[in-house]
Amino acid sequence: MQRKTLDQREQMSELMRLRHSAAHMMASAVLRLWPEARLDIGPPTEEGFYYDFDLAHRFSPEDFPRIEEEMRKIVKENQVFEKSTRSRDEAREWFATKGQTYKLERLGDIPEGEAISFFQNGDFVDLCAGPHVMRTGNVKAFKLLSVASAYFRGNEKNPQLQRLYGTAFKNKEELESWIKLQEEGKRRDHRRIGSEMSLFAYDSEFVGPGLPLWLPKGTVLVEELEKLAKDTEFQAGYVRVRTPHIAKEKMYRTSGHLPYYAESMFPPMEMLEEDERKRREQLNEKRADLIRLLESLESAVSPNPTGLTVEQVRHDIAKTETEITLIGGRYYLKAMNCPHHHRIFAAEPRSYRDLPLRLAEYGTCYRYEQSGELFGLMRVRSLQMNDAHIYCTTEQFGDEFRAVNEMYLKYFKIFGLEKYRMRFSTHDPSKLGQKFVNEPELWKKTEDMVRQVLIDSGIDFVEVPNEAAFYGPKIDVQVWSAIGREFTIATNQVDFAVPARFGLTYRDRDNTDKTPLCIHRAPLGTHERFIGFLIEHYAGNFPLWLAPEQVRVLTIGDEEPLVGYAKSIVQELRENFVRVEADITTNKINGKVQDAERAKVHTMLVVGGRDLEAGNVSVRLHGKGNVGAKPRAEVLADIVQSIRERRA
RNA sequence: GCCAGUGUAGCUCAGUGGCAGAGCAACGGUUUCGUAAACCGUAGGUCGUCGGUUCAAUCCCGACCACUGGCUCCA
Numbered sequence A: 001m002q003r004k005t006l007d008q009r010e011q012m013s014e015l016m017r018l019r020h021s022a023a024h025m026m027a028s029a030v031l032r033l034w035p036e037a038r039l040d041i042g043p044p045t046e047e048g049f050y051y052d053f054d055l056a057h058r059f060s061p062e063d064f065p066r067i068e069e070e071m072r073k074i075v076k077e078n079q080v081f082e083k084s085t086r087s088r089d090e091a092r093e094w095f096a097t098k099g100q101t102y103k104l105e106r107l108g109d110i111p112e113g114e115a116i117s118f119f120q121n122g123d124f125v126d127l128c129a130g131p132h133v134m135r136t137g138n139v140k141a142f143k144l145l146s147v148a149s150a151y152f153r154g155n156e157k158n159p160q161l162q163r164l165y166g167t168a169f170k171n172k173e174e175l176e177s178w179i180k181l182q183e184e185g186k187r188r189d190h191r192r193i194g195s196e197m198s199l200f201a202y203d204s205e206f207v208g209p210g211l212p213l214w215l216p217k218g219t220v221l222v223e224e225l226e227k228l229a230k231d232t233e234f235q236a237g238y239v240r241v242r243t244p245h246i247a248k249e250k251m252y253r254t255s256g257h258l259p260y261y262a263e264s265m266f267p268p269m270e271m272l273e274e275d276e277r278k279r280r281e282q283l284n285e286k287r288a289d290l291i292r293l294l295e296s297l298e299s300a301v302s303p304n305p306t307g308l309t310v311e312q313v314r315h316d317i318a319k320t321e322t323e324i325t326l327i328g329g330r331y332y333l334k335a336m337n338c339p340h341h342h343r344i345f346a347a348e349p350r351s352y353r354d355l356p357l358r359l360a361e362y363g364t365c366y367r368y369e370q371s372g373e374l375f376g377l378m379r380v381r382s383l384q385m386n387d388a389h390i391y392c393t394t395e396q397f398g399d400e401f402r403a404v405n406e407m408y409l410k411y412f413k414i415f416g417l418e419k420y421r422m423r424f425s426t427h428d429p430s431k432l433g434q435k436f437v438n439e440p441e442l443w444k445k446t447e448d449m450v451r452q453v454l455i456d457s458g459i460d461f462v463e464v465p466n467e468a469a470f471y472g473p474k475i476d477v478q479v480w481s482a483i484g485r486e487f488t489i490a491t492n493q494v495d496f497a498v499p500a501r502f503g504l505t506y507r508d509r510d511n512t513d514k515t516p517l518c519i520h521r522a523p524l525g526t527h528e529r530f531i532g533f534l535i536e537h538y539a540g541n542f543p544l545w546l547a548p549e550q551v552r553v554l555t556i557g558d559e560e561p562l563v564g565y566a567k568s569i570v571q572e573l574r575e576n577f578v579r580v581e582a583d584i585t586t587n588k589i590n591g592k593v594q595d596a597e598r599a600k601v602h603t604m605l606v607v608g609g610r611d612l613e614a615g616n617v618s619v620r621l622h623g624k625g626n627v628g629a630k631p632r633a634e635v636l637a638d639i640v641q642s643i644r645e646r647r648a
Numbered sequence B: 001g002c003c004a005g006u007g008u009a010g011c012u013c014a015g016u017g018g019c020a021g022a023g024c025a026a027c028g029g030u031u032u033c034g035u036a037a038a039c040c041g042u043a044g045g046u047c048g049u050c051g052g053u054u055c056a057a058u059c060c061c062g063a064c065c066a067c068u069g070g071c072u073c074c075a
Helices: A008-010 A014-033 A061-077 A088-098 A101-107 A172-188 A191-195 A216-235 A251-254 A274-299 A310-329 A339-346 A396-414 A440-457 A527-538 A562-575 A587-600 A609-614 A632-644
Strands: A051-056 A082-086 A116-121 A124-127 A141-151 A160-169 A244-249 A332-333 A357-366 A383-394 A423-428 A460-464 A474-480 A486-495 A517-522 A551-554 A580-583 A601-608 A616-621 A625-631
Touching: A014 A051, A014 A061, A014 A116, A014 A124, A014 A141, A014 A160, A061 A141, A082 A088, A088 A101, A088 A116, A101 A124, A116 A601, A141 A172, A160 A172, A172 A191, A191 A527, A216 A357, A216 A383, A216 A396, A216 A527, A244 A251, A251 A310, A251 A332, A251 A339, A274 A310, A339 A357, A339 A383, A339 A517, A383 A396, A383 A527, A396 A440, A396 A486, A396 A517, A423 A440, A423 A527, A486 A527, A551 A562, A551 A587, A562 A580, A562 A601, A562 A609, A562 A632, A580 A587, A587 A601, A601 A609, A609 A616, A609 A625, A616 A632
Parallel strands: A423 A460, A551 A580, A551 A601
Antiparallel strands: A051 A160, A082 A116, A116 A124, A141 A160, A244 A332, A357 A383, A383 A517, A423 A474, A474 A486, A486 A517, A601 A616, A616 A625
8 A cells, every 4th residue: 555645644534533543542452451562553444444463462352342441441531642743763762662663664664854753642652644533532433343464564475463453433323334234235245145045056075165166046147147248249249259278388388377377377287198297307407407597697696607698598498498388288277268369369360351350258267266365256266257359450449449348338237337446557657678568659559548438438437557467558347245345347458468479460451460459358257256246236136137036926825727827827938038937835825925035036926816817917026015916918028028128 | 375263954043071952944744825934743963074182072172174354366
């Protein structure tokens, strides 16, 4: 996180001041109970606040009441938050005597010339730019939430600190309603609804963690989304392709993903003969020797007995790597679809007349995410991407990118998605040639075009420098899960580097070969994450076109001719591809209604003697109750029409 | 991967160093019913796995696995 300027701090909202003050009070409470604790920092957050501690005692939720009790005492003492400034030396000495080593390090972050301010409440003194509320007595409603760990400065090489999370509000009522909202969020949690509605399941023992099994009802969601994507992409001039789930090592060396991303890929499958295996080992050793040599040459500490130049060694490394890949026999599960699509582009000679070429596939990818990162459907190890790659000329790029952006908005409208943030990631010119490919003009040109598209569309977006992919700028769409976690739900990336790595060209009007630009886009992200998100967005109450069980016919009683009437309704709807079931059991209608409501069936058609006689059905909508009896034909036609239009 | 927490029936959860419990769901029967629970019964478990302490462990201890809250990561 970037340091806030003092000006920005001054503008901190009332709530943020309150929470920041609560963080200080929590730290002072902890120090009263564990005087040996060393402190890091304690900022306010969107949901509350936290403070990081280094302490031999391991915090557990059992400690919360004691800490809260101490905090309540501090509230009662109604201490004043007093600001003071010290010189750098005074500050350094203060923390040195207190043994507050993390604070000493943080002190180093403050730029020369900026004031070094402290805040004191009671005995507690903290390096802090503020601002705070006036007195501890102003903090009336707070609650400790959880204990977690966090690396110092967010770097996993640094020691892990214990982070205490809490929240604070202006008053008790607001705290209570926030707690209620959290509980409501938990009820919407896609993991919970997913198992209640039998949408997906995990079998960690036999299948593996992060590898979801789609149950029949969840598969309905998957296939409805796929149908939507296929319809939409067809109309937008995409063509569909299909590619295998694996590819040779050479593929990912060429794309540049190996060896840098090898860790997030499943380990390779070795299909080597014995002599090939030996040859590979020799080459690997040779490569390791060369890399060591290169390192020593680059650092220039040791003498260079070989007489080789850095360039020569680099060349030998590349040559060895090529030899390794030539042995073949090593396959990777694909972690992305683009390389396969690039090979499809390369499969035939291309002319400028073929462009834009839009290759679409719901491709299944596998990524070995670290175990602690797995999270329901939102973060998994097997994922199906709503992927497509658009190969185009620079002249075509603006229109293509605009069309992709419009497709996003079309989808968001269908799903009634209103709360999202578009994040436009751009490059940092000072890092051209390192973090970003050295194409300053292409960077400028594409970023300008992307920015213009965003402005024209009137979408709110935030521009984040230095966050682009190495091959081009990108737009990510951020959404929030029911429990407040932020996720990228969709992504739209410009690529003007990787096509060249694969030597992709098209023959242009002037009879020269040119490298196309490539747009990677996934407006529906992956099935896993998108459906996880939709489950929470709708709280499981899907619109008719998406609902796993769209209609259930409930009979009042189980006798003929009522059952025959119900069955004929089922048959008619099935002929129109409506997902419909009938409940013709002996249960009472109350029980049947409850079963159907709990299963979140979208439309219930209650039929009894009265309906049979009049040729009616009584319609009940999930969550909306009874909407009355209507002629059968009218109701069934409306159901079919609503599904066809994918009505919200 | 790291720190912490959790793991009892399909689900939600009780419980105890000495025979394993409830509600819902499931299954069998009775009931013939108008919009969120009719009634009776049956079955369901190596208490995550493995090891240790103990006369005796679901309970205490350890390791592992999985999940959860974070951190790191997210091409």
